Amino acid sequence: MSATIRNLDDLLAEGVSGRRVLVRADLNVPLDKQTGEITDDGRIRAVLPTLGALVSAGAKVVVCSHLGRPKGAPDPQFSLTPVAGRLGELLGAPVHFAADTVGESAQATVAALADGEVALLENLRFNKGETSKDDAERGAFADQLAALGDAYVDDAFGAVHRKHASVFDVPARLPHVAGRLVLREVEVLSTLTGSPERPYVVVLGGSKVSDKLAVIEALLPTVDRLLIGGGMCFTFLKAQGHEVGTSLLEKDMVDTCRNLLERGEGKIMLPVDVVAADAFAPDAAHDVVPADGIPSHRVGLDIGPETVAGFAAALRTGARTIFWNGPMGVFEMAAFAGGTRGVAEAIAESEAFSVVGGGDSAAAVRSLGLDEKSFGHISTGGGASLEYLEGKTLPGIAALEN
Numbered sequence: 001m002s003a004t005i006r007n008l009d010d011l012l013a014e015g016v017s018g019r020r021v022l023v024r025a026d027l028n029v030p031l032d033k034q035t036g037e038i039t040d041d042g043r044i045r046a047v048l049p050t051l052g053a054l055v056s057a058g059a060k061v062v063v064c065s066h067l068g069r070p071k072g073a074p075d076p077q078f079s080l081t082p083v084a085g086r087l088g089e090l091l092g093a094p095v096h097f098a099a100d101t102v103g104e105s106a107q108a109t110v111a112a113l114a115d116g117e118v119a120l121l122e123n124l125r126f127n128k129g130e131t132s133k134d135d136a137e138r139g140a141f142a143d144q145l146a147a148l149g150d151a152y153v154d155d156a157f158g159a160v161h162r163k164h165a166s167v168f169d170v171p172a173r174l175p176h177v178a179g180r181l182v183l184r185e186v187e188v189l190s191t192l193t194g195s196p197e198r199p200y201v202v203v204l205g206g207s208k209v210s211d212k213l214a215v216i217e218a219l220l221p222t223v224d225r226l227l228i229g230g231g232m233c234f235t236f237l238k239a240q241g242h243e244v245g246t247s248l249l250e251k252d253m254v255d256t257c258r259n260l261l262e263r264g265e266g267k268i269m270l271p272v273d274v275v276a277a278d279a280f281a282p283d284a285a286h287d288v289v290p291a292d293g294i295p296s297h298r299v300g301l302d303i304g305p306e307t308v309a310g311f312a313a314a315l316r317t318g319a320r321t322i323f324w325n326g327p328m329g330v331f332e333m334a335a336f337a338g339g340t341r342g343v344a345e346a347i348a349e350s351e352a353f354s355v356v357g358g359g360d361s362a363a364a365v366r367s368l369g370l371d372e373k374s375f376g377h378i379s380t381g382g383g384a385s386l387e388y389l390e391g392k393t394l395p396g397i398a399a400l401e402n
């Protein structure tokens, strides 16, 4: 990380005992739609090193985060209540939960904190100012938030690409440092944009080409191989002249994909077979079909076994550095999880230094029961890690530099 950015150790060296330290975390964890339970707590565990260090040093730790995309007003389905419970379990100490973000409850909760105790504020996005495009509106909210701390730690790597009050404006108002997670994420990702050991192989999946276009453009000149699966592969298959049935297709991106395929000649690997189903459903009838033979009434929901074998070979023996973002298929449905599992296993078995980027791919690694230790680094940031690799200025990082 840039030498001008101070980190948690600098703050700890100053002494934080009795000081209120406002920590921006990304506790935006997936919740079960039916039960509301946390289905993957990876992002909560990822901030424990920072929180633990502050607790041990006797700080009054005030944690804030967003969850989901509420529309600037309280919305119970996006409450951080379950996160407070889980955070307390993982810390081994109760977490005091404020029923609002900067209001009476937050102020009273923070005022009552003893040294070494932790409070969590309610969802930042229950306040319009958090995500406002209006600098004054964001600034006014940032003033209220900053009043709850004496120093600010950004450990929300998953949100550093957002120009939001808690990420961008609060650090302008308080002494600020990068937390352990942000530091580690940036260190790892900077090795990928610097001079990665070759061959450097990138695997991209997920549903939309349009989301990945900028990163493909940025990576194409630097990678040795680019493997493409997931919903976005169908727009590429269409660009190759194949019919894709009722699979996901971004019609307005076909020409762009054709152009990318020309420029990436010899580097881009596309599926040679796919799992095609009657419907988008866990129990839908399905078959493996060649990528150039998807029946017109069928929807491709995963890459096929021959593709997995080809991708796995490229990853297991053909790579020294790997970056993977985006599932290869609808891995939440067992019938269409084979591609994601196959790719994840090949990455785990590879000797290469591997980075898994993105909430979905990281959740896939854990939900498929793979050992996280077999991966070099599992990023907590999806959009953030992609924007970092694109070479964009990330508002949350830029704010720490000032």
Ligand code: 3PG
Residues within 6 Å of the ligand: 026, 028, 068, 069, 158, 159, 162, 359, 382, 383
């Ligand atoms: C994420 O999950 O992508 C991060 O938490 C950022 O959330 P956002 O995309 O809603 O800003």
Ligand code: MG
Residues within 6 Å of the ligand: 382, 383
């Ligand atoms: Mg996102």
